[in-house]
Amino acid sequence: MKFLKLAHVAKDINISGGMLVEPNDLDDRVRYLDVLYAHLRYSTKCPMGSSYGTDGAKDTIELLAAVFGGRDVLKEKPAVITLINTISPLKLDERQTGALLEYAIMNQPVIIASLVMAGSTGPATLAGCMAVQNAEVLAGITLAQTVSPGTPVIYGSASSVTDMHSGSVSIANGEAGLMAASAAQMAKFYGVPCRSGGGVTDSKTVDGQAGYESAIMLMAPVSAGTNIILHTAGILQYWLCMSFEKFVMDAEIAGILRRFRRGIEIDEQSLAFDVVSKVGPGNHFLNQKHTRIHHKTEFRKPMLSDRQSYEGWAIESLNTEDRAHQLCQKMVADYEDPGLDEGLQKELQSYINSRKEELLK
Amino acid sequence: MKFLKLAHVAKDINISGGMLVEPNDLDDRVRYLDVLYAHLRYSTKCPMGSSYGTDGAKDTIELLAAVFGGRDVLKEKPAVITLINTISPLKLDERQTGALLEYAIMNQPVIIASLVMAGSTGPATLAGCMAVQNAEVLAGITLAQTVSPGTPVIYGSASSVTDMHSGSVSIANGEAGLMAASAAQMAKFYGVPCRSGGGVTDSKTVDGQAGYESAIMLMAPVSAGTNIILHTAGILQYWLCMSFEKFVMDAEIAGILRRFRRGIEIDEQSLAFDVVSKVGPGNHFLNQKHTRIHHKTEFRKPMLSDRQSYEGWAIESLNTEDRAHQLCQKMVADYEDPGLDEGLQKELQSYINSRKEELLK
Numbered sequence: 001m002k003f004l005k006l007a008h009v010a011k012d013i014n015i016s017g018g019m020l021v022e023p024n025d026l027d028d029r030v031r032y033l034d035v036l037y038a039h040l041r042y043s044t045k046c047p048m049g050s051s052y053g054t055d056g057a058k059d060t061i062e063l064l065a066a067v068f069g070g071r072d073v074l075k076e077k078p079a080v081i082t083l084i085n086t087i088s089p090l091k092l093d094e095r096q097t098g099a100l101l102e103y104a105i106m107n108q109p110v111i112i113a114s115l116v117m118a119g120s121t122g123p124a125t126l127a128g129c130m131a132v133q134n135a136e137v138l139a140g141i142t143l144a145q146t147v148s149p150g151t152p153v154i155y156g157s158a159s160s161v162t163d164m165h166s167g168s169v170s171i172a173n174g175e176a177g178l179m180a181a182s183a184a185q186m187a188k189f190y191g192v193p194c195r196s197g198g199g200v201t202d203s204k205t206v207d208g209q210a211g212y213e214s215a216i217m218l219m220a221p222v223s224a225g226t227n228i229i230l231h232t233a234g235i236l237q238y239w240l241c242m243s244f245e246k247f248v249m250d251a252e253i254a255g256i257l258r259r260f261r262r263g264i265e266i267d268e269q270s271l272a273f274d275v276v277s278k279v280g281p282g283n284h285f286l287n288q289k290h291t292r293i294h295h296k297t298e299f300r301k302p303m304l305s306d307r308q309s310y311e312g313w314a315i316e317s318l319n320t321e322d323r324a325h326q327l328c329q330k331m332v333a334d335y336e337d338p339g340l341d342e343g344l345q346k347e348l349q350s351y352i353n354s355r356k357e358e359l360l361k
Numbered sequence: 362m363k364f365l366k367l368a369h370v371a372k373d374i375n376i377s378g379g380m381l382v383e384p385n386d387l388d389d390r391v392r393y394l395d396v397l398y399a400h401l402r403y404s405t406k407c408p409m410g411s412s413y414g415t416d417g418a419k420d421t422i423e424l425l426a427a428v429f430g431g432r433d434v435l436k437e438k439p440a441v442i443t444l445i446n447t448i449s450p451l452k453l454d455e456r457q458t459g460a461l462l463e464y465a466i467m468n469q470p471v472i473i474a475s476l477v478m479a480g481s482t483g484p485a486t487l488a489g490c491m492a493v494q495n496a497e498v499l500a501g502i503t504l505a506q507t508v509s510p511g512t513p514v515i516y517g518s519a520s521s522v523t524d525m526h527s528g529s530v531s532i533a534n535g536e537a538g539l540m541a542a543s544a545a546q547m548a549k550f551y552g553v554p555c556r557s558g559g560g561v562t563d564s565k566t567v568d569g570q571a572g573y574e575s576a577i578m579l580m581a582p583v584s585a586g587t588n589i590i591l592h593t594a595g596i597l598q599y600w601l602c603m604s605f606e607k608f609v610m611d612a613e614i615a616g617i618l619r620r621f622r623r624g625i626e627i628d629e630q631s632l633a634f635d636v637v638s639k640v641g642p643g644n645h646f647l648n649q650k651h652t653r654i655h656h657k658t659e660f661r662k663p664m665l666s667d668r669q670s671y672e673g674w675a676i677e678s679l680n681t682e683d684r685a686h687q688l689c690q691k692m693v694a695d696y697e698d699p700g701l702d703e704g705l706q707k708e709l710q711s712y713i714n715s716r717k718e719e720l721l722k
Contacts, residue, residue, distance in 0.1 A: 087643065089637060089640060089641075089642060089643070089644065089646075090637075090641070090642040090643070091642045091643050118659070118660070119646060119647070119652055119656050119660070120645050120646060120647050121645060121646070122637075122646060123631075123633040123636055123637065123646055123649075123651060123652065123655070124646065124649075124651065124652040124654075124655040124656040124659055124660070125626075125630070125631040125632075125633055125651075125655050125659050126625045126626075126631070126659060127625055127626060127627045127628070127631035127632050127633075128631060128632055128633035128636065128637065128651075130625065131632050131633070131634065131637070132637055161660055162647075162656075163660075163668045164656045164660065165662070165668075166668050166669060166670070166673075168668055168669070168670060170668050173617060173620070173660075173661065173663070173666070174617040174618060174619075174620030174621035174623075174661060175620060175659070175660060175661070177617075177621050178620075178621055178624065178625055179625075182625055202666065202667060202668045203666075203667060203681070204667065204669075204671055204674045204675070204678075205678075205680050206569050207568065207569060207572070207680035207681040207682065208567050208568060208569060208571055208572035208610050208680070208681035208682060208685070209572060209610075209665070209666050209667060209680075209681040210569055210572065210681075211568070211569035211570060211571065211572020211573035211574075211576065212572035212573060212575065212576035212610070212613075212614050212617075213572075213576075213666065214573065215572065215573035215574075215576035215577050215580070216576050216580060216614075216617060216618070216621070219576070219577060219580045219581075219584075220580075220584075220621070223580075223581075223584045237671055238668075240671070241671075249569050249570075249573070252573075253573050253577075255535075256534060256535040256538075256573075256577060257535060257577070258535070259534070259535030259536060259539075260535035260538050260539055260577070260581070262535075263539065264487045264488055264491065264539055264540075264543055265486075265487075265488060266488045267488070269486070270484075270486040270487070270488035270489060271486075271488050271489055271492050272484040272486055272488075272489035272492075273492065275484055275489065276450060276451075276483075276484065276489065276492070276493055279450060280450075280451070281450060281451040281452045282448065282450070282451070282452050283450065284481050284482060285450075285480060285481060285482070285483060285484055285485065286480070286481050286523075288484075288485075290484060290485065290486075290489075291480055291484065291485040293485075294484070294485040294486050295480050295485040295523075295525045298479070298485055298486050298487060298536070299479070299480070299485070299522055299524075299525065299534075299536060300534065300535060300536070301526070302534070304570070305534070305563065305564075305570050305574065306563060306564060306565065306570060307524045307526075307527050307529055307531050307563045307599075308527060308529070308565075309527070309529060310565055310598055310601070310602075312527075313565045314565070317565075317566075319566050319568035319569070319570075320564070320568040320569035320570040320571075321568065321569060324569070
C-alpha cells in the first residue's frame with residue numbers, strides 16, 4: 001500500500017504498477033485479485049493486468065470492465081497494460097500465453113518482453129542475446145496479431161548479464177544498458193513501441209552504486225527513445241528487494257531524465273539574442289525580465305537532490321538515503337484517496353470474493 | 362600526489378590531469394610549476410598545460426620540450442592539452458588569451474571552453490546559453506587559427522544552471538546534461554572534437570545523489586559522442602571539493618560507460634545462431650564453449666560494483682563509499698613509479714628553481 005501511494009503521488013511516474021511487491025501473506029492463488037483491487041481502489045494511474053494465466057487475465061478484464069463502463073467500452077478504449085514474459089531461450093509458457101490471448105481478444109495492450117541473461121539463458125555475446133530476444137518477442141507479437149489483428153503490442157526487453165565470477169545475475173551494467181538501448185532500435189525498426197530499462201541495481205543498499213547503476217539503466221533507454229519503462233523506481237539487489245528510499249531516489253532520477261528528454265527548445269524567445277545584446281560582455285542576467293519569466297519552466301526544481309552550500313548542508317549532514325526517508329514520509333502523508341464510488345467498491349469486492357471461493361476450493 | 366597516483370593507476374582514465382587540487386600550501390605565483398613537474402615525474406599519461414597566462418604556457422612548453430626531445434619535436438608531435446576558459450558572457454581575459462596564443466604558436470591542442478551558468482552568466486533558457494557558449498568558443502577557435510592556422514582545437518563546454526532558489530550553481534542536472542550533449546552536436550557541426558561533461562555532482566558526500574548525478578553527467582556526453590571528458594573523477598559539491606572515494610566511484614562509472622560506448626559487435630561469431638540452435642528452447646548456455654570464450658571480452662568485470670548475494674554482502678555490509686575507500690588504498694599501493702631519467706629530473710628542477718626565483722622576486 002505504501003508503494004502504491006508513492007507511485008500515485010510521484011509526478012514522474014505514470015503507471016501505478018502491477019505486483020509492486022509480492023504480498024507473501026496472501027494466498028498465491030488469489031493474491032493478484034487483492035493487488036488489482038488495491039490499484040483500482042487507491043490510484044487513478046494506469047494499472048497493470050495480471051498475467052497469471054487465462055484466469056488472471058479474465059479476472060482483470062472483468063474488474064476493469066466494471067470500472068470503465070463494460071466490456072465493449074473497454075475494448076474500444078483500453079485501460080490496462082500487461083507484461084507477458086517469454087522464457088529464454090525461445091519459449092513461451094502456457095500461463096503467459098493464456099493471458100496474452102485473453103488480452104489480445106479484448107484489445108488491451110500487451111508488452112511482450114524477453115529477459116535473456118547473457119551467458120546463461122542466452123549466448124555470452126550481446127548480439128546473440130539480442131537475436132534470441134528478437135525471436136521471442138516477434139513470436140509473441142505474431143501470436144497476438146494472429147489471434148486478434150491490431151492488438152496494441154509493445155516490444156519488451158529486460159535482458160541482463162550473468163556474472164561469471166559469482167554466478168549471479170547482474171541487471172545493471174554497461175552491457176545491460178546496451179541491450180536496453182538496442183531493444184529501442186529494434187522496436188523502431190519494426191514500427192512498434194518499446195519497453196526497456198528501469199531504475200535497477202545490483203546494490204543491496206541506497207548508496208552510490210544504487211545511484212549510478214539506476215541512472216545508467218534509466219538513461220540508456222531514455223536516450224535511445226524507449227517509450228515505456230517498467231521498474232522505474234524502488235528496485236535493489238537484482239529485482240529481489242524493493243526499498244521506499246530507493247523508490248524516492250529513482251523517482252528523482254526519473255524527473256531529471258524527463259527534463260533531459262524534453263530537450264532544448266529553440267526559437268526566437270529562447271535564443272534571446274536581444275537579451276544577450278542588452279546585457280553585454282561581462283555582465284549578468286540575474287535581474288533580466290527574460291530570466292524571471294523563463295527560469296520557472298526551463299529549470300526543473302529538484303525534489304530530493306541537495307544544492308545547498310556546504311555550511312547549510314552540514315547542519316544536518318543528511319545523505320541521499322536520509323533525505324529520501326524524510327521525503328517518503330511526506331509523500332505518503334500527502335497522498336489523497338482519489339475516491340472510488342462505494343457501489344463500485346462493493347461490486348468489485350463481491351466479484352473478488354466469489355472468485356476467491358472458486359479458486360480456493 | 363595521491364590523486365595523481367590514482368589517475369595514473371585508473372585504467373579508464375587517459376589523462377593524468379592538470380590542477381587536480383589547488384595546492385594552497387604553495388605560493389600561487391609558482392605552484393603551477395610544481396604541479397606540472399609532478400605530472401611529468403610521476404605519471405606517463407598525458408598531462409594538461411598551465412593556462413596561467415603567457416608565463417604559464419611558456420614554462421609548460423619549456424618543460425615538455427626538455428622531456429620530449431626539444432621544441433621542434435614537440436611542435437611536430439604535440440604532448441600536452443590545455444584548457445582555455447572563456448569568461449561568460451562573451452569575454453576572453455588576458456591571462457587565458459595569452460596562454461592560448463603561446464600554445465597555438467607551438468601547435469599544442471587547446472580546448473576552448475565556455476562555462477555559462479544559465480540564469481546568471483547566461484540567459485535562463487538553454488538555447489540562449491548554447492548561443493552565448495557557441496559565440497565564445499568560436500571566438501577562441503578563430504583567434505587560435507588566425508595566429509597559427511591548423512592549431513588543434515577542441516570545442517569545450519562545462520555549462521551549468523543557476524539554482525534560483527538557493528542562488529548557488531548546480532553543475533549536475535538534466536539541463537546541464539542537455540548542454541553537454543548539445544555541445545557535442547555543435548562541435549560535430551563544425552567538424553571539431555568536443556569536450557563536455559564530467560563525473561560531477563552538487564552532493565557533499567559520496568552518496569546516492571553523487572552516484573546518479575555523476576552517471577548522468579558522464580552518460581549524456583558519452584551518448585552524444587563527446588571526444589574528451591575532463592573532471593571525470595573525484596568532484597563533489599559543484600567543483601569545490603575533491604574526494605578520493607568519489608574518484609574511485611567515478612572511475613568505475615567511467616569503466617561502465619566505456620563498455621557502453623564500445624557498443625554491440627555484430628558478426629557471425631557474436632550472433633551465434635549455431636550455438637542457439639544447438640542449445641535449443643528452454644536449455645542453458647553455461648557449459649558452451651562459445652560462452653567460455655566470449656564472456657571474458659564481452660562482459661566487463663567491475664572493480665567496485667557489488668554483485669554478491671545478499672548473504673555474502675551482509676557479512677561486512679560495506680556500502681559503495683566504504684568499498685571505494687578500500688579500493689583507493691589498494692590502488693595507491695599498486696602505484697608503480699614509471700621512472701624518469703635522473704638527469705632529466707635535475708634539468709627540470711633546475712629550470713623550475715630558476716623560474717621560481719624570477720617569479721617570486
